[in-house]
Amino acid sequence: MHASTLLGLLTAAVTVSAAPGCASAVSAGTVKCPIVFDGRVKTTAVPTDFDSYATSIFNPDYVKGQNLKWSEILKFPTVANARFDNATYKPFEVTISDQSIFQTQRGFRRAGLQLSGDTNNGSPGSKGVKTIHFSLKWDAQRPLNLSHEYLNVWHEAADYSANQFNFEAGAILGQASLPKDTWKVLDRKNKQIWSTPILKNDWQNFAITLDFNKKFVFFLALILQNKTKMTNRRTSTLQVYYSKGDEPLKSVTSAVSNDNSGEGQYQIGILKKPTGTSDVVNSGYQESNLNEGLIYGSLFVEDSANGCVSL
Numbered sequence: 001m002h003a004s005t006l007l008g009l010l011t012a013a014v015t016v017s018a019a020p021g022c023a024s025a026v027s028a029g030t031v032k033c034p035i036v037f038d039g040r041v042k043t044t045a046v047p048t049d050f051d052s053y054a055t056s057i058f059n060p061d062y063v064k065g066q067n068l069k070w071s072e073i074l075k076f077p078t079v080a081n082a083r084f085d086n087a088t089y090k091p092f093e094v095t096i097s098d099q100s101i102f103q104t105q106r107g108f109r110r111a112g113l114q115l116s117g118d119t120n121n122g123s124p125g126s127k128g129v130k131t132i133h134f135s136l137k138w139d140a141q142r143p144l145n146l147s148h149e150y151l152n153v154w155h156e157a158a159d160y161s162a163n164q165f166n167f168e169a170g171a172i173l174g175q176a177s178l179p180k181d182t183w184k185v186l187d188r189k190n191k192q193i194w195s196t197p198i199l200k201n202d203w204q205n206f207a208i209t210l211d212f213n214k215k216f217v218f219f220l221a222l223i224l225q226n227k228t229k230m231t232n233r234r235t236s237t238l239q240v241y242y243s244k245g246d247e248p249l250k251s252v253t254s255a256v257s258n259d260n261s262g263e264g265q266y267q268i269g270i271l272k273k274p275t276g277t278s279d280v281v282n283s284g285y286q287e288s289n290l291n292e293g294l295i296y297g298s299l300f301v302e303d304s305a306n307g308c309v310s311l
Contacts, residue, residue, distance in 0.1 A: 029083050029246065031300070033131070033308040036124050037115035039268065039299035040089040047071035056116065063112040063267065065099040073100075073111050075293065082135035082297025083205050083246055084310065094269040095142060095293035098286075107274045107284045109292075112267035115301065119265070120158045125301050126263040131209040131241075131309050134268065135298040136183070138200045142293035144272075146170040146180040146198075151271040152294060155210065157262030164188050164260045165208060165238055169198060173273060173280065185240050188259045194240045194252055203297065207241035207249055209304050212260045236260035241309065249311040266301065270294055 039057060049055040050070035060070060075093040082091060100109040118125050134153055144150055146169060153167035165187060171180040175192070178184065182195040185208065196204070214236050237255040270292065274284025302310060 029086065030310065031084055031302065032310045033302040033304060035300050035302050036130060037118055037266075037301040039113070039115050039134075039301075040085055040297075041076075041092045043088060043090045045076075045090070047074055047076075050074055058116055059114040062114050063102050063110060063269075065097075065101050065111070066103065068099055077139065077295055079137060079295060080203075082137070082203050083243070084133060084135070084298035084300070089297070091137065091295050091297040093139060093142075093293045093295045096270050096272060096290060098288060098290050100270075100272075100290070105281050107277065107280045107282050107286075109272040109286055109290060110270065112269040112271060114265055114267060118301075121263055123263065123265065125266060126155075126260075127212055129209065129211045129213065129304040130301055131207050131304040132266055132301045133205075133207045133298055133310065134296060135203050135205045137203050137295035137297070138198065139293045139295055140200065142291055144169060144270075144292050144294065145287065148275060149173050149273040151267075151273075152183075153206075153208075153266070153268050154271075155264055155266050157264040159262060162188055162262065164210065164258065164262070164264070166190070167206065167208070185238075185253075187238065187256070193238075193256055194242075196242060196252075199244060202244050203246075205243045205247075205249055205298065207309060209237075209239040209241070209255070209309060210258075210260050211237045211239075211255065211304075241311070249309075268296065268299060 048071045050058060051060050053060055064073060073095055075095060077091060077093050079091055094111050096109045096111050100111050102110045148170050149172050150169045151166055152169060155164045165185060168184045168186060172178050178192060181198050183198055184192050184195040186192050235257045238258045239255040240253045241249040242252045243249045273280045274286050277284030
C-alpha cells in the first residue's frame with residue numbers, strides 16, 4: 001500500500017472517530033442544554049427534605065452510614081453561589097464522620113448522593129451523550145485529609161465491577177507519583193487523563209461528557225514486509241471541561257477513548273479510602289473524630305446530543 005493511501009485512511013479514521021460537534025459559547029452561568037437530572041438544591045430546601053422520597057431530589061436511602069439520615073449529613077454553608085446556581089439555588093455540603101460506614105464496608109467512610117431517577121439499569125443518564133456538571137469549594141473548617149484517596153464524583157457500572165470514570169482527590173493508592181493536592185479524572189482503567197491543583201478559596205467548575213454511543217475507529221495495526229493490516233474496534237469516549245470562579249468552562253481534554261459500557265449510576269459526594277491495607281473495602285486506617293466535608297454547587301446532568309455542552 002502506498003504511503004499516500006495510508007495517509008488517506010488514517011485521515012478518514014480521525015474523521016470517523018471524532019466526537020459530535022464542538023460546544024458553542026454560552027452566556028455566563030446559563031444552562032443551554034436539556035437537563036436530564038437536576039441536583040441543584042433550591043434555596044427553600046431544609047435538611048429534612050432529603051430524608052423523604054416525596055421531597056428529595058436525591059435517593060434518601062443511599063449511599064450513607066446505616067444509622068444516619070441525610071439531614072444529619074448535608075449542610076448549607078454560607079458561601080457565594082457557584083457558576084450555574086442562580087438565585088433559585090444554594091450550595092450544599094456533603095460531610096463524613098465516624099458513622100459514615102455503608103453496610104459492611106468498614107474500610108471506607110462514605111456519603112454518596114444518587115440523583116433521583118438515575119436507576120441502576122435503564123437510566124437515561126447512561127445512554128446517548130450526557131454531561132455531568134458540578135462545582136466544588138474547599139471547606140477550611142472541614143478539610144479533607146489528602147494523605148487519603150477520595151472519590152468525589154463517579155459513575156459506577158450496574159454490576160458494581162468498575163467505575164466508568166472517577167473524579168478524585170488525595171493520594172491515589174498504588175499511584176504514588178500523582179500529586180495528592182490535585183483534582184484528578186481517571187478513566188475506567190484508573191489511568192489519570194487530567195488533573196488540576198486544588199484551590200482553597202475559589203469555586204472550581206467541572207464537566208465530564210460521557211459518550212455512551214460506540215463509534216467505529218480504524219487504526220493501523222501492523223506494517224510489516226510492505227503489508228498493511230487494518231483492524232477496527234468500537235469505542236466510547238469521555239471529555240473533561242474546567243474553569244474557576246465564574247469563568248466559562250473550557251475543554252481541557254479531547255474526547256478520549258474510554259469503556260463506558262455497563263450502564264449504572266452517578267454518585268456525588270465523598271468516599272474516603274483507608275491507608276495501611278490491601279483490603280480497602282473492609283479494613284485499614286481511618287482517623288477518629290472525623291469531621292470532613294466538601295461543598296458542591298451547579299450539580300446537574302444534561303443531554304449533550306449534537307455536541308451541546310453548557311459552558
